[in-house]
Amino acid sequence: MSNPVILSAKALSKQYSLNSQKTKSRVFKDIFRSSLGLTVQAAESTDSFWALKDVFLELKQGESLALLGKNGSGKSTLLKMLANLIIPTSGHVESNGNIQALINLGAGFDRKLTGRENIINSCLLSGFTLNDAKSAVSPILEFSGLGDFIDAPVGTYSSGMYARLGFSVATHAKPDIILIDEILSVGDVAFQNKCLSKMQDLRKDGVAMVLVSHSHAQISQFCDQAIWLNEGEIKAKGFAKEILKDYLAYMESNKYDNVRAIKANAPNSDLVSYSESGLYGVIYNELGLINDYKIELVNEQSVLVNEFFPHERVQIQYGFKLKKYVDDLNVTLNIYRQEDGFKITTITTLNGDLLSGIHEGTLSCTCNIESLNLVPGQYVITTSIHEGSSYLYRDVVKVFRVKSSKNLTWGLLDMKADYVSIENA
Structure with a gap:
């Protein structure tokens, strides 16, 4: 039996104005119309542009999806709409489960409260009972490694400590869906490895994931499917490794064409x-x-x-x-x-x-x-x-x-290696 669809987007689009004042005005109007159950209207201004246009996706329980594309292609906009942080101009998002968005770690923390108090507040907002929220403090504290700083106001934390607490809270809040935007590099190397291990555990537990990352190794490691966005529209989607190969080949070719164009002119x-x-x-x-x-x-x-x-x-x-x-x-x-x-x-x-x-x-x-x-x-x-x-x-x-070959590789050198045996006991 196939896993149920836990997150979907249908004809999702977002239009912005290049004029910041007009953009702010439209945001307030969009929020007001949305609160009344009215349709958000597309801007008719000639200085507007589509950050995202007509995107469809489905994510089943336990699946993981990568969003690929160069800067400005619409990846973060899509992720924020999936998290209900941005109201779409048209289309809609449907979700069935607890969404944890690791987009801006600790964005919901009160800087005047201690780490412990912020943990409890965040867990309560995720649907925990008060007793369960208090019980969650110990494993979150252990994972974050904050020690005695847990009882200090988070406003005194360094950016690394803030990120540690944010990641620890989000991944221990019993998510069904987790949205990740370039945050798997928080803290030192040891904590980064702990984060990656935690993501693997969540994946094994059936948590669905949407990942935005410039680390092609992470995409290959975590993701089954991928969507390649270009100027706000889907250029390709399918199996992650195949889409990743096509994307890398395209980016390298485009980059080299630019160099050749410069040389042709001068x-x-x-x-x-x-x-x-x-x-x-x-x-x-x-x-x-x-x-x-x-x-x-x-x-x-x-x-x-x-x-x-x-x-x-x-x-x-x-x-x-x-x-x-x-x-x-x-x-x-x-x-x-x-x-x-x-x-x-x-x-x-x-x-x-x-x-x-x-x-x-x-x-x-x-x-x-x-x-x-x-x-x-x-x-x-x-x-x-x-x-x-x-x-x-x-x-x-x-x-x-x-140039890209048929094999995926990262780092500095591409060392030839052949598997001489694989055993499965």
Whole structure:
């Protein structure tokens, strides 16, 4: 027998005005009309926009749903409407159970009351009896790890302590449905792991979940289904892992298309901007000691490309002309993650003193990377040319992309691994 539908949205839409005063006015009018049982009317102003449009979803008991989409796609708006924190312009939400919304942890706390008093108040609001609310204090206190601070006013808490208490209360309030918006990173690493474990326990107990998270690992770990929102509308929905793959491929392609568009309008402008950003270290090419520097990346089919799949064989070909006699030549290639300048690896001719016998003229070098074990993303190569420890040249020389493959992976490196056995006793 199939589990019953516990949460649904039908033709859910939300319209806002770009004018803040008009938006506030409409909010009050919407609340007033809703309290009278009247339909909330859509704004007719030309400065309005749809934050969410015509969204349908169903969530059954024990199911978990991820909401995917870039910032501004409508994820948080949808989550807040499911929690009845925002009144829809059209459509409606139906729920059958106790909803706990982990959107703004501790938003309902009274900062003048102690942690203990806020626990009791929150439990009473969730339908607990007074005795049950008092009994809930002990497990919530133990989970939160607040210790003696439980009897201090929450207004004296740090943001981390506030979040700990908020998460602990929400997940111990016997939820049937839990709505989560980017909050599984509260507190320190130990408490984060405790939160993730608690979410797994709730899932096993049949609690339905809707999760908004930029952590693709969390989505893959917790969610069965996914909805991909784009500009307030559903672009795709289905099994979480399949939708996640399509979404990541789309985001990477879109990001790379933007880079290519910039280059088409202004060749090498991306390299110039990277050089000026400072993310990848000092730039040194003022003295003109190196001429005609060139670098190319070659794939397994011997084609010059700037896109690869994880674990492809990559050949790096570079060359330049020395404009002066060099006593002790060496070249270093550094590979960085484009988004934050994190250094991934270094390839250097210092290993083996490969260029120690070259002092002048034109140099051409080829090196192979047998397996490019990087996760999908955008990367930057810098070249440093030295005489001994002194710079002759250093600059950003290449941007390349690793594309999504059929396998899901996160982190920094994509390590090949094969399961040799799986046993189920």
